[in-house]
Amino acid sequence: MINLFEVSETNHMIESENLDVRTITLGISLIDCISDSLDRLCDNIQNKIVKLGHDLVCVGDKIEAEFGFPVVNKRVSITPASIIGASACRKPSDYVRIAKTLDKAATEIGVNFIGGYSALVSKDMTAGEEMFIRSIPEALASTERVCASVVAGSSKTGINMDIVRMMGDVIRETAELTKDQDSIGCAKLVVLCNAPDDNPFMAGAFLGVTEGDSVINVGVSGPGVVRHALTKAHGKDFRELCDVIKKTAFKITRIGQLAAARASAELNIPFGIVDLSLAPTPAVGDSIADILQEMGLESAGAPGTTAALAMLNDQVKKGGVMAASNVGGLSGAFIPVSEDHSMIQAAEAGNITIEKLEAMTCVCSVGLDMIAVPGDLPSTSIAGIIADEMAIGMVNGKTTAVRIIPVIGKKVGDFAHFGGLLGDAPVMPVNRCDCSEFVDRGGRIPAPIHSFRN
């Protein structure tokens, strides 16, 4: 039988070290909602999301009450809206109506975000997908809970540079339309390379076309638990350090597996995957940068940061993989700047730069995340930053992403305030050398030679 020590350890993780289930994300396929009538399509979308998702929030709350750990977010991901709307939408504003329908459905069932206002255009786009991408700024400015993503590259297809260039403009336009709230629209827009079909985390969550009708995917978290465990490994060598991270990741992931199995049974919806990510929040003690410091770095960004993050990412996977029956999503350590208390401090002090963050994205789970940049940064530079990140993902066969916020009206040293889980971000300096001739070329950067593995 369970003993007092084990019970205390678990409860200490929950109460003092911010252990939680970060998100229970209900994936809903909207393929069967497709219609050539926009009215009918919107009705179908609304009905299906409400039918499948109306119990999601109360099941999350029930799990929280039964086991005593917080289930922070309850969310929905859908089949990419560009596919669902292809038959019905004739102009960008038609897609915006879909976004508003998604927002209304999300509000009705009480989820804080709905992801999947997305386009999968890593190789090329249809005329409908181009219209969809043009609709993103208006869609994000006129909704509260909708998250958008565009997949602009993969290791198999190469990088669609037309999309990358276009996204420079789309991000700037989104920033302009939401400038009253520090360009918050861009915090809900991500450009991805090698996007997984089953990611439960926003803003890049969508339900891929390879998935079933509905699925429960769960993202666990607990950077504070890992940091606390590492306090016991001071002065120990890397073998012991790795061991501590693996054991802790195992325990954290077991909670995710339990929540996923329970939610799946309660909602009668199949269990998909547990995403083994360590995701920070702006709360003190819930930070990835703190873990790096606990390992022996003065601040995130110090020499050694990339090595420390690489080790952390790998050990989290090794520890978590045995704890869950199916692992997927992004699985690793997230490094969003605005959502990580100590990362914000490191950026403010100038200890971490965009270039260092870019290096870190070679080994972390995703990419350049929640980074505020000056509002006058040209769209070509934004496209250049995206291209760099897509190249890292494409060549290394990993997921990478860019969620960058040009904060209109703000310059380096100012602060952008997004609030809630999105946090606050210092506006970071960007290399101002021009890259327009490069990003304006158009066409595709081909997939690397090692992608031809068939």
Place this chain on the structure above:
Amino acid sequence: MKRAVITVVGKDSVGIIASICTYLADRGINILDISQTIVDGYFNMMMVIDATSIDDQFASVSKDIKKLGRQLGMDIHCQKEEIFESMHRI
């Protein structure tokens, strides 16, 4: 049998166990095991109960027990045993 774990943490005082046991007895809930330690004057107790009969209304019993804790000035939680089994047993 469905089991749950009640944990009590706080400053030691008279009648803590009595209050909790009375609450459980009033609802016909059987106690299977109790263990406790006192560290630096802080009371730390774990109680394993048979939660089969309260499975439908577990969330409200858990809330009641938390409330009882506040009255006693203690931190009391009631959680289904699976969370601990999942984390500590392979």
